[in-house]
Amino acid sequence: MKRGIRAVEAILALGALGVMSSVVAAFPEDHARNTGAHGKTADRAGRAFADGVRPSGDRGPASAAPAGAANGHWTGPGGRYMQVVAHEDDDSLFYYPDMIRSVATDSTTVYLTSGEATGRQFHNRCVYGQHREDGARAAWARNAGLPDHWTRTPLRLPGGQTVEVDTLTSAANIRLVFFKLHEAGDKPAMRHTSSLEKLSHGTGGATTLGSEHTDGAGCDPRYAHQRYTKRQLEDALTWLMQRFGPTVVLAQDPKSPPTQSRFTHIVTTMGDHTDHRGAGRLVADAAARYSGPQRDGSVLVRYYRDYNIRSSPPNLGSTIAPAKRQLFLTYLGPRGANDPGPNPNNATFYVLFYSRQYTRWTNGTTWAVQDGAKRLNAFAVLDGRVAQWQQARPGGPWTGPTFGPGGGLAPYVTAVRDRQGVLHLFALRMSDDAIVTASQTASGGWTNWWSLGNPDPDAGLTVGAPSVAITPSGDMTVAVRNLDGGVSVKTRRGSAWAKHWTGLSAKGVRDGVAAVADASGRVEVFAPTDTGVARWRQQKPGEPFVRVLGGSGGPPAGPVTAAVDATGAARIYYPASGTASTVTQSDNGLRPDPLYGPMTFEGTAVAGTGQRTVLAARTTGGALALGVQDAPYGPYRWSTHRADVIGSPALAYDADGRLVVLAFGSDARLYTMRATSAGTATSFTDWTRTG
Known part of the structure; x- marks a missing residue:
């Protein structure tokens, strides 16, 4: 018997069921998951199992996965x-x-x-x-x-x-x-x-x-x-x-x-x-x-x-x-x-x-984006440097990685595209705790990193990872957690960045801030706190931020992700305290709504098109969880893909309108899984390894 297999079986016997990528549950995509007593999840036979993982010895039906279940096959060799x-x-x-x-x-x-x-x-x-x-x-x-x-x-x-x-x-x-x-x-x-x-x-x-x-x-x-x-x-x-x-x-x-x-x-x-x-x-x-x-x-x-x-809130x-x-x-x-x-x-x-495990920085969920030529691009910090993967042609195979300028970055990067189709990257430089940005050049290369500074230069090590919102007019706003327990923002209008950071007052803000521009061009900022989610909003595009009711429901057990839903309003997603299962909160919601997905670590990726919203997150064992909602305020249908994911996944639509799921394996390589047609979010190709 192979040592690795014996080790996995021994771990299962010891009860560490929720932590191996080989132990995942496939949830039928034709039904939303149902919850039983005490927060446990019930499978179709009515047997309860905690945190989306079957008890030892219960492997479920011997037949293939239910019709419509997720089908991507992970081909990675595993990491060291x-x-x-x-x-x-x-x-x-x-x-x-x-x-x-x-x-x-x-x-x-x-x-x-x-x-x-x-x-x-x-x-x-x-x-x-x-x-x-x-x-x-x-x-x-x-x-x-x-x-x-x-x-x-x-x-x-x-x-x-x-x-x-x-x-x-x-x-x-x-x-x-x-x-x-x-x-x-x-x-x-x-x-x-x-x-x-x-x-x-x-x-x-x-x-x-x-x-x-x-x-x-x-x-x-x-x-x-x-x-x-x-x-x-x-x-x-x-x-x-x-x-x-x-x-x-x-x-x-x-x-x-x-x-x-x-x-x-x-x-x-x-x-x-x-x-x-x-x-x-x-x-x-x-x-x-x-x-x-x-x-x-x-x-x-x-x-x-x-x-x-x-x-921090329990999340295990x-x-x-x-x-x-x-x-x-x-x-x-x-x-x-x-x-x-x-x-x-x-x-x-x-x-x-x-009951807790937290990384200092997640890798983020907004690291995949289409460029001006309609090719998808993916970014990550490898060995302290930003790495880039790119489709060879719109909707085509992937190439990379190539490396951008400089080094010494924290393992987080976010990417946005402006109205001219130019890509911009934002990261945190560890040597001086500065928020830095780089822009794509006409030749497809990158400028050097340019510092936006730090809202607390005398105590910069407390600054959070940057989140970026870009409006329909092209303005960009960066939001970060600051030393005072609140949030600081800096905005670029036209080609000029504001000289100073603007503080948004709050108490107990944690890292994992999210910024998003709604359909009208107003920027909203959301921040996880000790008690819930703090929220600020522009009353009109370009106006100062005003604190608004953010709702309650306990502190998030991870970063907040913000997106605009099919109604044009901002909606947020985050792992809930205690269960670490993704919840969502709408523009007018006072309390988060549970989505009944599996336990997740770090951030939840979001992608929407038309009436459909898709979520992706890494489970505690490195598998990939996908949730699909076909109508605003409707239920999410969850499925779990066997995988070996490190960090948070990302979601993006390619030039053909097909959903692409992106993740990094423990071999430090990019993996992509593409929907088989533009009209589906439940049928995928096998994972493809790049690099």
Whole structure:
């Protein structure tokens, strides 16, 4: 039996049903999904199953999918993953369930520090650090559903230092790498060494456990007395990436403010551990020199929020959260044998992590657009640079990727087309936290990135990803979350951008702002908040924004997507708190309407034509969920496509009027699925891989 298959089956047996892309439910397209008691979903036989995933052992009817069900076949080879974290429990707490997908392909997890400073019972730091490594090994053996037996080998780095590489005995595709550096909380060691954050700023050098007399006895001499400068550690990470060839790199948030910050009003929503932030910055710099396994830039780097997810709404649902808790308990060991420090039942800390997973930035849902020649274009940030795919001719095959100017971008991009057919890109540059834009040239190339600045230049790291609305007259408005907990906008009229940002006051705004121009040319801005969705609108095109009633219904568990429906009014879509199932809210709606789709992560893509609206989202296991509405205010019919999607999908109509679904696979390649005719949103070709 193949190891990957055995690993998947073992995971199912452990109850992680909602997180594997091979476990999806096909919902009949001739009926809207029905809901049973307690938010569970009922299939046509009346059997309830939670979160759109069948219970273990219940594979449903043995016959083919129902007539009219979605039919695209995913042809991707699967990707290779690398997870890099500061501490031995960070991956289980902050990357789950996304990281679980790696066990079926190839998985390397890198732990930078020994995390030796939080133990209450292991006074010997060397021993405590070793026990935390035991916990990491136990957790990954559980992820794979295999015995906790490992082959432990020293690996010499090009810089002369040595790291430990552990390979799961029954699955050579699963490996752990331990650098064993001192963690920031080790105050005696910090008198002579640098924390990850200080190192990320180029200060001093970081040393391994066993280098300080306060570390205690028992440190493995093969890894003691080693020192890394910033460049040496980044070079080591880049070399490991080149050695193991990940196409997806998971990293910690490099842009969170300190937990102790002069910006006290944002600490609860954005504050984080100094080691987490330093690790994220070091990985970002290392990945920028990696360029992917084929040296062609094909690598997706995704950044995950850490401690501060506890202030965001739960988004993992009733199936995944218990499995995540059990994984953390496995890490801790029986009666805390591996790590006695954390209290897994701490209701204001660890318990809140079990039901949450959030990326710092999504990749957005507005990254596919027709150009002036009616060819579809798709964009993504690969390896910190914007990559472009393009149809060779209207409605034809795809080519790419080619890369645009510059680098150092956050993994988010949005694209719009102006009245002349010229494309414009908007992104967030990580080096100076500036909102930047680039425009297509007459030759089809791109201008250099031009900075729109930052609404809070003294605390730019808190700025959100840009959303852009373009009016029928050609005006463009950019909206972002700002430091004050509200939104800032900047508008271009004609060819000139406003000199300053304009603040729109609110409280508790989170990233995931959406801007849209309605049929009359008025721009509306929507923002997820701690209590619901804040909303601003121009009374007439070009006038100042006015705060209007945004409705209630709980805080969104992800970004808001805004679109104009068949009536010409703005409508929003977002994952609901708790269930993470997509809901919608209309112009006059006071509360969101449930759409009864599966659990989704990140954003919901929207495309409309005539009376039809189509939604697309990534499920928790990487499958693609499609919802089709054939009349305004009518029900959505949901279907789920087997896939291996990373990030949010996009939707667009090509020159032939056919719906095209676009997504990125874990191999960092673009996949497209095209409707078989202009009149359908339920019958598709197989997925096509490009690049």
